[in-house]
Amino acid sequence: MIVAGEASGDMYGALLVLAIKRLTPEVTFYGIGGPEMEKAGVRVLYRASEMAVVGMTEVIPKTRFILRALKDLKGALQSSPPDILILIDYPGFNLNLAKRAHELSVPVFYYIPPQVWAWREKRVKKIANRVDRVAVILPFEEEFYSRHGIRVEYVGHPLLDGLLPEKSEREIKAGLGIGNEGGPILGLLPGSRNEEIVRHMPIFVGAAEIISHTYPDLYCITPLASTVREEVLEPYIKDATIRIGVHRSKTKELLKACDFALVVSGTATLEAAIMETPMVIAYKVSLLTYVLGKFLAKVPHIGLVNLVAGKAIVPELIQADATPNRLAEEGLRIMGDEKFREEMIEGLRIVKGQLGQGGASERAAFIAGEMMGL
Secondary structure (H helix, E strand, C coil): EEECCHHHHHHHHHHHHHHHHHCCCCCCEEEEHHHHHHCCCCEEEEEEEHHCCCCHHHHHHHHHHHHHHHHHHHHHHHHHCCCCEEEECCCCHHHHHHHHHHHCCCCCEEECCCCCCCCCCCCCHHHHHHEEEEEEEECCCCHHHHHCCCCCCCCCCHHCCCCCCCCCHHHHHHHHHHCCEEEEEEEEECCHHHHHHHHHHHHHHHHHHHHHHHHHCCEEEEEECCCHHHHHHHHHCCCCCCCEEEECHHHHHHHHHCCEEECCHHHHHHHHHHHCCEEEEEEEHHHHHHHHHHHCCCCCCCCCCHHHHHHCCCCEEEECCCCHHHHHHHHHHHHHHHHHHHHHHHHHHHHHHHHCCCHHHHHHHHHHHHHHCC
16 A cells, blocks of 8 residues: 655655566555556555645645545555555655554555654654654655654655656757747746645746746746646636746656746755756745744755755745745846856755765665565
8 A cells, every 4th residue: 555645745656666566566556646656557546636735724625535535545454454555745644544554563664754853743753653664865864763763764865766858958948839039938836736826826927927027038837737737727827928838747857948947845846956947935825834834843944955955045935925026036136146046056956966866766665675575
């Protein structure tokens, strides 16, 4: 059984499933995921797009559906116990499921555990009590989990397992039908959940419209995550006064074609770092989630790229600071200040190096194989 509750988890889960199949082709999988895991051969019982939420108050409308999924998976653990339960992030759901698996003596492997080092550190006790082995993907996480008595291994970041774009920037642009007449290309990455689109896309489009006053030939591209419905994004594209192309292409390929990007905090910031694309990070949540998060958070940055770097190499605009004017101001600085731009790109190269050299999925697959006695 494998459970991933959002788009990035779907991508990482698919890579892990394929890696396990390369080791032992006869293994079968079922659980929660998205189209990538389904393509990899997972029998998806519930879709990640219906499970994905952000924040504390935002989960309320989906509570009944999520509880039903949890009940069904707990029932499957008991009626037909799998050889292993593999969890990918999504802590509120997965730690509850892990408790039941532990009670039933089903081995639990947490691949990409929650960022309890950032906030809600008490969850680490639940992980210690309910999870048999943990694989982490950020270099500083291993020491944290080890310190809490958890059997943990750093495997590197699976983003480096996905093929990097082989096409040149010109080929990517031609394939996307981008005729930008030499103007800059701005990536708009508003998130992988429908709620994130609603919160961020108006701000991103507003910022792009301001930037277009300086760069009239500006062209924007937006990757559409598998967990986002097209109709959620459509109104913001239709009402924009600038050109925006929406593509289901791979995010790293789109980022390679971008001169700079506006990116929500999360996995996409690391994808931009891998492609060495300068960016501005932004994020907005409900007021209650923000207040509670600010009270509970124990890290100086919210952007993964800055956390890995150990310093602010990319501007972060959070909550009230995440306005079209401020995003445009930082975006124009990236384009207009060559020294600032080059320093950011150099910082992104360093972060890329810190993420490892690839092979995370294979290392995690080997752990899963050991736990299944293969």
